[in-house]
Amino acid sequence: MSRPSSSQPTEVELQILRVLWEQGPSTARQIHNRLSAERDTNYSTTVKMLSVMLDKKLVKRDDRVRPQVFRVAASRQQTQKSMLKDLIQNAYDGSIGSLVLQALSSEKASREDLAEIRRLLQKLEGGEK
Missing domain, CATH: 1.10.1220 (Arc Repressor Mutant)
Incomplete structure (x- = not known):
């Protein structure tokens, strides 16, 4: 039986949120560059995590600009x-x-x-x- 999904951020999601709280709205590339300075991670993993965080409503995405910009949904x-x-x-x-x-x-x-x-x-x- 799988564990029910949580709306609370995981450890990795918290790292992404910290980047956004500190830097403000950022592209996936900017977030990845900041994360990769602290941990070994792939760009595709960062993009996937941002997608999961969108589903959990932890971040918002501005689709009107390219590249897309992500921002936190809550302080x-x-x-x-x-x-x-x-x-x-x-x-x-x-x-x-x-x-x-x-x-x-x-x-x-x-x-x-x-x-x-x-x-x-x-x-x-x-x-x-």
């Missing part, structure tokens, strides 16, 4: 929020607390991160200073 923040919601539901049974506790216990947080977490908690509790 980095929107994508991260969607992925996080799925992670919370699927891996933590909907428990935000479990996710936060696991994240904080898995790696040492920096002073800056802890200060930002405190600020956010104060804001969420209504005690914003």
